[in-house]
Amino acid sequence: MNEFELTFERRGRYVFVKGRGIRKNLQVVFESTKELTRIIEVTGARFVLLDYSELATEISSLDTFNIPRLVRSHRPGSFSALHRYINQSD
Numbered sequence: 001m002n003e004f005e006l007t008f009e010r011r012g013r014y015v016f017v018k019g020r021g022i023r024k025n026l027q028v029v030f031e032s033t034k035e036l037t038r039i040i041e042v043t044g045a046r047f048v049l050l051d052y053s054e055l056a057t058e059i060s061s062l063d064t065f066n067i068p069r070l071v072r073s074h075r076p077g078s079f080s081a082l083h084r085y086i087n088q089s090d
Contacts, residue, residue, distance in 0.1 A: 004028055004055070008039045014047035015039060019055040026063045 004021035017039060023029050040048060 004032060006032060006035050006039070008043070010043050010045065011049075013045070014049055015043045015045035016049045017051070019050070019052045021055065023055070023057045023059070026059055026067075029057065029059065029063075029067065 002022050004019070004023050006017060006019050008015055008017045010016075017036060019032070023032060036048075036050075
């Protein structure tokens, strides 16, 4: 499987999220993070169990180190900085 997908299942007090496939660029990482946030909001779960054992992320080392820096620099739930970074690196 090459295409990235997220599936989820509510299990009592938590939601189980399974990632499969390959995330090949920062845009896909950005979109998957938004989807994970949406899943948490829709289910209202306070706890999340992520299983990324069948997931590969193939992005540059620079992008890998920039993701946490960009997320930390803005309030939780805000993806605007990451979005700006992705769009300017095109």
